Amino acid sequence: MLKIGNIEMKNPVVLAPMAGVCNSAFRLTVKEFGAGLVCAEMVSDKGIILQNERTMNMLYIDEREKPLSLQIFGGEKESLVKAASFVDKNTNADIIDINMGCPVPKITKCDAGAKWLLDPDKIYEMVAAVTDVVSKPVTVKMRMGWDEDHIYAVDNARAVERAGGQAVALHGRTRVQMYEGQANWDIIKEVKESVNIPVIGNGDVQTPQDAKRMLDETGVDGVMIGRAALGNPWMIYRTVRYLETGESMGEPTAKEKINVCLLHLDRLIALKNENIAVREMRKHAAWYLKGIRGNAHVRKQVNACETRDELATLLTNFAEEATEKEASTQAG
Numbered sequence: 163m164l165k166i167g168n169i170e171m172k173n174p175v176v177l178a179p180m181a182g183v184c185n186s187a188f189r190l191t192v193k194e195f196g197a198g199l200v201c202a203e204m205v206s207d208k209g210i211i212l213q214n215e216r217t218m219n220m221l222y223i224d225e226r227e228k229p230l231s232l233q234i235f236g237g238e239k240e241s242l243v244k245a246a247s248f249v250d251k252n253t254n255a256d257i258i259d260i261n262m263g264c265p266v267p268k269i270t271k272c273d274a275g276a277k278w279l280l281d282p283d284k285i286y287e288m289v290a291a292v293t294d295v296v297s298k299p300v301t302v303k304m305r306m307g308w309d310e311d312h313i314y315a316v317d318n319a320r321a322v323e324r325a326g327g328q329a330v331a332l333h334g335r336t337r338v339q340m341y342e343g344q345a346n347w348d349i350i351k352e353v354k355e356s357v358n359i360p361v362i363g364n365g366d367v368q369t370p371q372d373a374k375r376m377l378d379e380t381g382v383d384g385v386m387i388g389r390a391a392l393g394n395p396w397m398i399y400r401t402v403r404y405l406e407t408g409e410s411m412g413e414p415t416a417k418e419k420i421n422v423c424l425l426h427l428d429r430l431i432a433l434k435n436e437n438i439a440v441r442e443m444r445k446h447a448a449w450y451l452k453g454i455r456g457n458a459h460v461r462k463q464v465n466a467c468e469t470r471d472e473l474a475t476l477l478t479n480f481a482e483e484a485t486e487k488e489a490s491t492q493a494g
């Protein structure tokens with residue numbers, strides 16, 4: 163069973179933190195599909211300290227999402243510690259996660275994200291400084307290394323453990339790889355065998371069967387799913403079911419997909435406002451539409467929608483068309 167500090171998850175399936183995606187609207191929806199743990203999108207330590215409005219809104223957590231892990235990022239000890247302390251005292255997050263994997267130059271230039279991967283001593287120092295001042299469990303999400311020549315995953319994970327970190331999530335790619343190539347699960351196994359804290363494996367889990375294979379082959383305590391859950395919370399439900407019963411559930415129908423997409427939209431409107439939510443929802447809608455036959459023209463039209471009603475009408479009409487097609491395919 164996946165247990166981080168004193169927080170027990172009801173299953174080992176974890177929704178990955180994804181910037182611009184994992185806000186409360188999406189997380190709650192994924193939670194309702196059975197995720198053991200949901201992770202929030204990364205939040206800047208400086209934003210937290212300055213208490214800027216947009217950042218403060220990112221700290222909102224609905225009680226129904228819990229257990230939840232809230233991820234912060236930063237490059238300097240003082241600001242990271244202050245931000246962690248704020249999250250510890252002022253949010254209902256269960257776990258504080260530190261980002262050590264973000265590959266984008268804007269972040270690594272500030273010595274944050276994946277930049278830490280080059281220096282296990284810095285990891286120890288930063289994580290220890292945070293665990294010293296907070297009472298919630300602290301975890302770290304990292305990539306396996308900076309590039310092929312600097313893969314310090316084992317040393318880095320050990321540094322987290324020594325510093326009082328309560329779990330590590332490991333994405334089996336280097337910073338230089340970004341999202342290219344295949345995630346290396348061997349290194350995930352190596353890390354699992356090198357530390358005593360829980361390890362969550364991450365990278366290229368695209369099907370429920372992949373999740374089981376990762377758990378079996380690497381021995382990890384949890385399996386983290388990112389891209390496969392975009393517009394597809396069923397991936398989480400199907401994975402939980404597969405792990406629990408061995409049952410392979412079918413894909414959702416077009417109507418089911420659109421209904422959940424509209425629920426997600428309404429939650430996003432409640433969280434932000436209609437104008438922002440509809441714009442943000444365009445990318446999600448394209449993900450929900452993936453795999454439904456004949457979706458190309460609707461995906462284009464989605465990008466022109468400005469209001470909830472326009473988007474909802476477009477998607478509902480398309481779902482009806484697609485349902486008729488599904489029925490005629492089955493009949494034929």
Ligand SMILES: Cc1cc2nc3c(=O)[nH]c(=O)nc-3n(C[C@H](O)[C@H](O)[C@H](O)COP(=O)(O)O)c2cc1C
Pocket residue numbers: 178179180181182183202203204233261262263264303333364365366367386387388389390
């Ligand atoms: C749109 C997007 C945003 C992401 N944002 C974050 C983030 O905020 N923090 C983080 O640690 N990882 C982030 N990641 C990386 C994912 O958490 C995960 O490690 C990666 O996608 C590999 O897992 P997957 O193969 O299941 O997608 C992001 C990935 C994507 C696709």
